[in-house]
Amino acid sequence: MKDFWEKQIIKQWKLCFLAPMDGYGDSAYRQAMKRIAPHVICISEFYSADGLVHSKFLADSVLPHQKMEDPLIIQIFWKDPENFAKAAKIIEQSKYNIAWIDVNMWCPAKKVVRSWHGSSLLINQDIAFEIIDKLNKATKLPISVKTRRSFDGNQNLVQFVKGLENAWAKLITIHGRTAKQAYTGDADFTDIYELKRNVNIPVICNGDIKNYDDWMSKIQNLDWFMIWRASFWNPWCFLPGEYHPTLWEMLSAMEFHAEELVKTKWERKGSLEIRKHLVQYIKSFPWVKVYRKRLVTTESFENSQQVINEIRETFKNDLDKKPGLWEIDKKEEN
Numbered sequence: 001m002k003d004f005w006e007k008q009i010i011k012q013w014k015l016c017f018l019a020p021m022d023g024y025g026d027s028a029y030r031q032a033m034k035r036i037a038p039h040v041i042c043i044s045e046f047y048s049a050d051g052l053v054h055s056k057f058l059a060d061s062v063l064p065h066q067k068m069e070d071p072l073i074i075q076i077f078w079k080d081p082e083n084f085a086k087a088a089k090i091i092e093q094s095k096y097n098i099a100w101i102d103v104n105m106w107c108p109a110k111k112v113v114r115s116w117h118g119s120s121l122l123i124n125q126d127i128a129f130e131i132i133d134k135l136n137k138a139t140k141l142p143i144s145v146k147t148r149r150s151f152d153g154n155q156n157l158v159q160f161v162k163g164l165e166n167a168w169a170k171l172i173t174i175h176g177r178t179a180k181q182a183y184t185g186d187a188d189f190t191d192i193y194e195l196k197r198n199v200n201i202p203v204i205c206n207g208d209i210k211n212y213d214d215w216m217s218k219i220q221n222l223d224w225f226m227i228w229r230a231s232f233w234n235p236w237c238f239l240p241g242e243y244h245p246t247l248w249e250m251l252s253a254m255e256f257h258a259e260e261l262v263k264t265k266w267e268r269k270g271s272l273e274i275r276k277h278l279v280q281y282i283k284s285f286p287w288v289k290v291y292r293k294r295l296v297t298t299e300s301f302e303n304s305q306q307v308i309n310e311i312r313e314t315f316k317n318d319l320d321k322k323p324g325l326w327e328i329d330k331k332e333e334n
C-alpha cells in the first residue's frame with residue numbers, strides 16, 4: 001500500500017470520499033457504501049493520537065477492516081506533534097494495511113477546541129505545520145488534512161494551506177463553513193475555489209453536497225469531493241446520474257449493513273447501532289411507517305432480517321420498481 005498514492009490517486013480524477021463520521025463511519029457503514037459505490041474512498045471516524053499511543057486495545061479495535069474497504073484512511077486528532085508522530089508509527093507498523101493518515105483540524109466541538117485540538121489548529125497555525133512536518137518525518141504514509149475555511153472568519157485560508165503544503169501535506173479537504181458556524185448557514189465554497197488557484201496539492205471540497213451530480217454542478221476548479229450526511233439519507237449518492245435504487249437493491253443493502261454490523265460489533269451492540277440506519281434505506285416509501293417501530297427496536301440480526309423478508313414478501317411483484325414510480329399506498333392497508 002506504500003505506493004498507493006502514486007499508483008492510484010494521482011492517475012484518477014473526480015474521486016469521491018466518504019467523510020469521517022464519529023459514531024457512524026465504522027467498518028460496516030464503510031462496507032455498505034463500498035458495496036454500492038466501489039469507487040468511494042473511505043475515511044475512518046476520528047481517533048485520538050494519544051489514545052492510539054497508549055492503548056493497544058484501541059488500535060486493535062479501530063484499525064482492522066475488510067479488504068473491500070481498501071484503501072482506508074485513518075483520521076487522528078490531538079494537539080502535540082510528538083504524539084501524532086508516535087501514533088503514525090503505530091498505524092504504519094500495524095498489520096492492518098492503512099493507506100494514509102488524515103489529520104483532523106476540523107472539529108468545532110467546544111471541549112475539543114478548548115483543549116487545543118481539532119479546529120483550534122486554524123488559530124495555532126505553527127503547531128499545525130509542526131504536526132504535519134513531524135508526521136512526515138515519522139512515517140512514509142501520505143498525510144492529509146481536513147479542516148474548515150476558517151476558524152471565525154479571521155484566518156487566511158490560502159496562507160494556512162500553503163503552510164501545510166510546505167510541511168508536505170499531500171491533500172487537503174475544506175469544509176465550506178467556519179468552526180464558529182458549526183452547521184449554521186450554507187457551506188460557502190468561494191474561498192475554496194480561490195485556494196485552489198494558489199496551491200498545488202489536490203483540494204477536496206465538503207459541505208452540503210447532495211450527490212455526484214450536485215458536485216458536478218459545483219466543481220469549478222476543484223479536484224474531488226467528500227460527503228457525509230447525504231450518504232446517510234441516500235447511500236446511492238456517490239453514483240452519477242441521480243441514481244434511484246430499486247426496492248430489491250434497498251432491501252439487500254439493508255440486510256448487508258445489518259449483517260456486517262453484527263459481525264463486526266457482535267449481536268447486541270450491532271443490533272442497537274443498526275436501528276438508526278435501517279429506516280433510512282426505505283424512508284421514501286409511504287408504507288415505511290408500517291415497519292418503522294420494529295426496525296428501530298430490533299434486538300438481533302434475525303429480527304432485522306425477519307422484517308426485511310416480510311417487506312420482500314409483501315412487495316414481491318414490485319421489487320424491481322423504484323420509489324416515486326409506483327403506486328404503493330393501497331398496500332399500506334395490508
Ligand SMILES: Cc1cc2nc3c(=O)[nH]c(=O)nc-3n(C[C@H](O)[C@H](O)[C@H](O)COP(=O)(O)O)c2cc1C
Binds near residue numbers: 024146209
Ligand atoms: C455525527 C457527525 C460526526 C462527525 N464526525 C467527524 C469526524 O470524526 N471527523 C471529521 O473530520 N469530521 C466529522 N464530521 C464532519 C463531516 O465529516 C463533514 O465534514 C460534515 O458533516 C459536512 O459534510 P456534509 O455536509 O456532507 O455532511 C462529523 C459530522 C457529524 C454530523
